[in-house]
Amino acid sequence: MAYPKPEKTLFQTDLTETATTDIEGAGAVRKDVDGNVYRWVLNSHSAALTVGNVPNYDGADRTQVILPVTTAAKGGIYNTAGAVMASSLASGSYGWIQCKGAATVSVKQDSIALTVLSHRLAPQADAAVLIAGAAVAASAANGIQPAFPMTSLASTGTAATTNIAATIDFRM
DSSP: OOOOOOOOOOOSSOTTOEESSOSSOTTOEEEOTTSOEEEEEEEOSSSOBOTTOOOEESSTTSOEEEOOOOOGGGTGGGOBOOEEOSSOBOTTOEEEEEEEEEEEEEEEEOSSOBOTTTSOEEEOTTSSSEEESHHHHHHHHTTOOOBEESSOBOOOSSOEEEEEEEEEEOOO
């Protein structure tokens, strides 16, 4: 008889810590009392990721992250992992990403203003940010799971990138 794998409840790192070795077990899932969900991953991208960046999973096992890419081999922009928790997650280092709950995310806003929970945010190809505005309608139609802003943001008139609070629920 097969028994389910027990859920890990003790962790050696804080959510904003990084490590050069896999001390938590790549792919480990962490939940908090507020219903937020996190995953311990390896940054396999060639550059560092920073807090709020929204990378893709690099492969089906959900243990590594890279910048969102448009290639089907990597799942395209439909394979969003979550929001990076560390101030800097160096290439080749491990750290936590937040997959579900209230999070800080990097948003590239077009010329519209964002209103709390009334605008959708979606991944942008080839960048570790979410996009807001007209481009999101096409992404939503293609089945991308969006995030929703929890912060209003005035229009800048240009495609500026900023970190905002948002509610996210990316595929685990």
